[in-house]
Amino acid sequence: MASALHLVVRLVHVLGMAVLLGGAALAWDAFRGAGDHDASADAPDGTDADGNDADDDSEGAGTSGSGALRLAGHYEWVFWAAMGLLVVTGVGNLGALGPPGPGTPWGRVLTVKLLVVTAFVLGSFIRTLAVVDLRARATTGPADGADGRRFCRRAYAATAWSLVAVVALAEVLAHG
Amino acid sequence: MADGEASGEPSGGAGGGSGGAPVDRESADVAGEVGTVEDQERPARLERWALATFAVVTFGLVLVLVGHLHDALAGPLSDLGTLPGVLLFGYLWALSVAGVRVALGDGGLRGLRAAGTVRLLGRGAAAGAVVGGGFVLALVFVVLGQALLSGQFPLAGLLLYGSIGTAIGALVGSVVGVVFAVVAGGFSAASDALVEQPAAED
Numbered sequence: 001m002a003s004a005l006h007l008v009v010r011l012v013h014v015l016g017m018a019v020l021l022g023g024a025a026l027a028w029d030a031f032r033g034a035g036d037h038d039a040s041a042d043a044p045d046g047t048d049a050d051g052n053d054a055d056d057d058s059e060g061a062g063t064s065g066s067g068a069l070r071l072a073g074h075y076e077w078v079f080w081a082a083m084g085l086l087v088v089t090g091v092g093n094l095g096a097l098g099p100p101g102p103g104t105p106w107g108r109v110l111t112v113k114l115l116v117v118t119a120f121v122l123g124s125f126i127r128t129l130a131v132v133d134l135r136a137r138a139t140t141g142p143a144d145g146a147d148g149r150r151f152c153r154r155a156y157a158a159t160a161w162s163l164v165a166v167v168a169l170a171e172v173l174a175h176g
Numbered sequence: 177m178a179d180g181e182a183s184g185e186p187s188g189g190a191g192g193g194s195g196g197a198p199v200d201r202e203s204a205d206v207a208g209e210v211g212t213v214e215d216q217e218r219p220a221r222l223e224r225w226a227l228a229t230f231a232v233v234t235f236g237l238v239l240v241l242v243g244h245l246h247d248a249l250a251g252p253l254s255d256l257g258t259l260p261g262v263l264l265f266g267y268l269w270a271l272s273v274a275g276v277r278v279a280l281g282d283g284g285l286r287g288l289r290a291a292g293t294v295r296l297l298g299r300g301a302a303a304g305a306v307v308g309g310g311f312v313l314a315l316v317f318v319v320l321g322q323a324l325l326s327g328q329f330p331l332a333g334l335l336l337y338g339s340i341g342t343a344i345g346a347l348v349g350s351v352v353g354v355v356f357a358v359v360a361g362g363f364s365a366a367s368d369a370l371v372e373q374p375a376a377e378d
Binding site for chain 1 (some may be wrong): 193204205218220222223226227234240247249250254258259263285359367368
C-alpha cells in the first residue's frame with residue numbers, strides 16, 4: 001500500500017514536471033510564431049491582413065499574438081496547479097527517501113535545488129502577473145502590443161530553460 | 177504569419193485606446209476576445225488562483241529549505257506520513273484560495289496597490305489570519321475527532337487550547353500574510369514595469 005502510494009506520488013511529480021516544461025516550450029514557440037505581428041492589424045472579420053484566419057497557425061506561419069496570449073493564459077492556470085502538486089509530491093518523495101543531512105553531497109544538491117526552485121517560483125509569479133495584465137488589456141481594449149509579446153517570448157524561454165536546469169538537478173539527486 | 181502582417185494596415189478602430197477607456201468591443205473582437213463581463217473576469221480569477229498557489233507553494237518551499245538547512249526534516253516528515261501530508265497541504269491550499277479571494281476582492285492586486293499601502297498590508301494580514309486560524313482550527317477538530325473515537329470528550333480542554341491555538345495561528349498567519357502582501361505588491365509593480373516599458377530588440 002505504502003509503495004503503491006509512493007509510486008503514485010512519483011508519477012504525479014514526473015507528470016507535473018512534463019506538463020510544466022512542455023507547456024512552457026509550447027508557449028515560447030507560440031510567441032515566437034506570433035513575432036511582432038500586431039493583432040490590431042487584423043480585419044474585424046477575424047482574418048489577418050493577408051486574408052487568413054487571424055488565429056490559424058495550420059499553415060506553419062505561427063500563432064497570432066492574441067492566440068499566443070490566450071494559450072499563455074490557459075498555461076498559467078495549469079502551471080500553478082502543477083506547481084502546487086510538484087511541491088507537495090516533492091516533499092512526499094523527500095519523506096519517502098529520507099532527507100539527507102545538509103552537509104552531505106546529496107544534501108548540498110538538495111539545497112541548491114530548493115533555492116533554484118524557490119527563485120523559479122518567485123520569477124514565475126512576476127510572469128503570471130504580466131500575462132494577467134496583458135489578458136486584461138486584450139479583453140477591455142486594443143490588443144496587446146509588441147512589447148508585451150516580446151516580454152512573454154523571453155519569459156517563457158527563461159521558464160523553459162530554468163525548468164531544464166531543475167530537471168538536471170533532480171536527475172543528479174535521483175541518480176548522481 | 178508573423179512576417180506577413182508587417183505590411184498590413186491597422187484597422188481604424190483598433191489603435192490607440194487606453195487601458196482606462198470603456199470596452200472597445202471591436203478591437204476586443206479583433207484580438208480574438210469577446211469583451212463580455214465573463215471574459216473580463218477571467219484574468220482576475222487567474223490572478224487570485226496564481227497568488228493563492230504562489231503563497232502556499234513559496235511558504236512550503238521556505239519551510240522545507242529552513243528545515244533542511246537545520247537538519248530537522250527527517251522527524252516531522254516521517255511522523256506526518258505521505259497521505260496526511262498531502263491532505264494537510266491540500267487544505268492549506270484551499271484556505272489560501274479562500275483567503276486571497278477575500279483579500280483581493282474585485283479590484284485585484286493593482287486595485288489594492290492603488291488603494292494604498294495600509295489597505296494592501298491590512299488585507300494581507302486579514303487573509304493570513306483567516307488561513308492561519310483556519311489551519312489550526314482544522315487541527316483542533318482532528319484532535320477532537322480522535323478523542324471522540326477513543327471514547328473521550330475533552331471539551332473544556334479543547335475549547336481552551338483550541339481557542340489559544342487558533343488565536344496564535346491567526347497571529348502568525350497575519351504576519352505571514354503581511355509578508356506576502358509586500359511581496360505580491362512589489363511583484364505586481366515589477367510586472368507592470370516589465371510589460372509597459374519598451375524592451376530592446378532581440
